[in-house]
Amino acid sequence: MSNQYFRGINYSLGNEDTTLEYEICRQHRPKVAVAIAGSGGRSLPLLAFSDKLFAVDVSKEQLALTELRARTYQGLDHYSFLKFWGYPPFGEYDYGHYRKAMLNELPLSQQTRNYFHELFGPINYASILYSGKWERTFQILSKGLRLMMGREYGHILSFHSMEDQKAYYQHEFPMAQWKTVLFLLGNKSVFNALLYKGDFVKKSLTESYFQFYFDAFERLFTQQLARRSFFVNLCFFGKINHEDGNPLEVRALSFNEMKPRMQNLERDLVYINQDILGGLATITQQLGPSGVDFLSMSDVPSYFRGELEKNFLSKIRPSMRTGGLISVRYYLNVLEPDMDGFQDVTNQYRDLINRECVQMYRIKIYQAV
């Protein structure tokens, strides 16, 4: 499957709440985990509870970003890590000197070091946290949101109690403006025009784009504190506006669970620049069949086409240990693959799925049997 869109750095902050896969790994302690690399934020946390992690991605730039993130987990303390990346409480534009010095000090491959000097140099080593094409698109969308929502646009993120937030959403939230935002900005033409250039994922869901996004945000506004969702922060402020909104992979508790496991990266972390099925074949050549305990596929299957939509699980089965788990985050295009060799165990993780703070995915957990 070739997709022009997946070139360069599309995801710098990322757009998934990895708490789901992180807690699955905490429960199951996989010896071997395989994950779509993405921004690194979705993949690296899995190393906290697995012996070995294979980070797979068709984009070599996403893998370079994952390498840089891994080296900052290894070499920096939590405070310095937040400063390097520009997560709250640190801003984006300070600390250019510090980032430049770290880029020269961190044990990166020369190719990766050069790549990031080329990326950071022209922006005076400002943070690249929001420089992914996806994040930049959401910064544009958030400007439209603020224009249409009026001065009180960010009030829904000011609450520390669910009761108060729900009361505000039900009685005072500017619903008419909000529906206008979703109607004008939450659709295929806008996403293709701003980002996917024709490669936006197809929609198999029957509900309209408006209804899909309205229901997803309603879950975010009525089932969890909006201020704790980095995704809601990005949509409303164009950035994470407060430390409360920092994603799992940079919170102190998980950072300190991850860091000890980032000390022998040459042994424990492998980068594979291939499509996921080719990558799994490479891993199976190295480990032998049935060597994978946990596979985190992100929303990649939603971009599959043709027979692959039906048979991708059966192609993966030989690589999976019996009892091993696969997480798939279907986005708009929800597949019903042949289930030979697998059972659907999604309901066992329903609570984690309901607490996921992006709520844009139809998540499935498959177990190899």
Ligand SMILES: C[S@@+](CC[C@H](N)C(=O)[O-])C[C@H]1O[C@@H](n2cnc3c(N)ncnc32)[C@H](O)[C@@H]1O
């Ligand atoms: C749609 S994105 C999801 C990114 C993710 N949401 C994040 O937060 O980082 C998928 C990621 O998978 C990569 N990708 C897309 N199709 C792939 C494939 N068939 N095999 C491996 N990687 C793929 C893209 O380069 C991108 O980094």
